[in-house]
Amino acid sequence: MRFSEYLVESTHQDDVHGLGQYTSQFLQHLSSPVGAHEHDHGIFEWTHPALEKDDGGKLKLKGETSVSAPSHPENYHLTLSHTGTGHAESNDHHVINALNAGHVVAMVYQRGKGIPHPTHVEDIKTGKRWRLTNGDDDDNTFDRHAKHGIPKGEGVVSGLKLKGVSNERAGAFANQVDPDGIIRINKPADTYTHAPAAPKEKKHLPKTQAIIDKGEAERPEGNLHQRIHHGLSKAFGEMQTDSPEVHAAKTKESLKAWHEFTKARGYSSKSRLDFMGSNGKTEKSTGEGVKTIGVGLAPHSLSGLDHFDVCPRSSTECRANCLGTEAGGNKQYPDSSLAGKVLRTHFMAFHPEHAARVMDHEITKHKEKAKKEGMIAGVRLNITSDMPYEKYARPMFDRHKDVQFYDYSKIHGRVMGQNK
Numbered sequence: 001m002r003f004s005e006y007l008v009e010s011t012h013q014d015d016v017h018g019l020g021q022y023t024s025q026f027l028q029h030l031s032s033p034v035g036a037h038e039h040d041h042g043i044f045e046w047t048h049p050a051l052e053k054d055d056g057g058k059l060k061l062k063g064e065t066s067v068s069a070p071s072h073p074e075n076y077h078l079t080l081s082h083t084g085t086g087h088a089e090s091n092d093h094h095v096i097n098a099l100n101a102g103h104v105v106a107m108v109y110q111r112g113k114g115i116p117h118p119t120h121v122e123d124i125k126t127g128k129r130w131r132l133t134n135g136d137d138d139d140n141t142f143d144r145h146a147k148h149g150i151p152k153g154e155g156v157v158s159g160l161k162l163k164g165v166s167n168e169r170a171g172a173f174a175n176q177v178d179p180d181g182i183i184r185i186n187k188p189a190d191t192y193t194h195a196p197a198a199p200k201e202k203k204h205l206p207k208t209q210a211i212i213d214k215g216e217a218e219r220p221e222g223n224l225h226q227r228i229h230h231g232l233s234k235a236f237g238e239m240q241t242d243s244p245e246v247h248a249a250k251t252k253e254s255l256k257a258w259h260e261f262t263k264a265r266g267y268s269s270k271s272r273l274d275f276m277g278s279n280g281k282t283e284k285s286t287g288e289g290v291k292t293i294g295v296g297l298a299p300h301s302l303s304g305l306d307h308f309d310v311c312p313r314s315s316t317e318c319r320a321n322c323l324g325t326e327a328g329g330n331k332q333y334p335d336s337s338l339a340g341k342v343l344r345t346h347f348m349a350f351h352p353e354h355a356a357r358v359m360d361h362e363i364t365k366h367k368e369k370a371k372k373e374g375m376i377a378g379v380r381l382n383i384t385s386d387m388p389y390e391k392y393a394r395p396m397f398d399r400h401k402d403v404q405f406y407d408y409s410k411i412h413g414r415v416m417g418q419n420k
């Protein structure tokens, strides 16, 4: 993206000449986790005097050290998630850009009597249409083109029927399907006046609250995203050079740290809580030859730690309908299910190096199991979060080249920098 395009998008003005006053806003964006990530990946092609390129052609803020722009890991597939149309927080324009660039986009649609199965998504401003494929059969968004015989380079939608809540409760989160089977997007921001109904008041969750209280008391100083970035890249980097003996010893220590962390927060000492697991959706991929596990963190800011949000581009609509709180076991066992997620989030934020080694251990075991069963090993790093692991844990993807990593994301900058 060019800086001028960024200005058009963020200021909603077509003529960006003389908009130098927006530079500070842009620089602020660059220092946020999302902006820093976009900057690092060379998402912005610079056309403004506040940034320059060094001798190697890398982007840098004037007077500061240049940053590298590593290519996106080939074994990490990202699908942009639509946030619904016709409301102020809609990401229609990013979705349309991604579809035009040949990406896969995930979209939720209304279900019910008389509502047809959608076949296409249409941009109402240009009339352009893209094919909608069934995203409910499996979770393998990385093979949408091959599975449905769609040529590479053509945008495709992975359609997901609304689950867990009613159309009324979902609000704009679920797209309307017109009687001709078309989902029409790019509607004006005030078209959808039906705000999502407020979620039912949750009962006090004692287990979760106790973990949050302990976490708040022990919260390390500083920016937790930076801490995770530093810890994960350090640990996964060391794994590249550690001898098998050293690696085994460090892994043992990290598994012990995780076990003690859970025990200190009320978990039984007999069984170790897995850091990674599966859910109903990832399990559907098994039928398609992919065995998947993933990391379920506490979505957006539900880990209760001040200034820490694992979904920096979530919307009011998606937070109200997040599968991390509204689907499956979350409804049946809201306290224990959220407690497990909060626990993982705190461990990741407080002890990222240990978390990296626990993840590495579980991914390795998972690969062995998948191999025995003649399946591809799949890993979803963000089942209920949206963290840029391609930046935070870059060496992990090289270390596990035989794993198909994949995720959904609402951060368009992450998606646009990747393989399609």
Ligand code: SF4
Pocket (backbone or CB within 6 Å): 299, 300, 310, 311, 313, 314, 315, 318, 319, 321, 322, 323, 324, 383, 384, 385, 386, 410
């Ligand atoms: S995981 Fe985060 S971004 Fe995704 S639906 Fe939930 S709140 Fe929204």
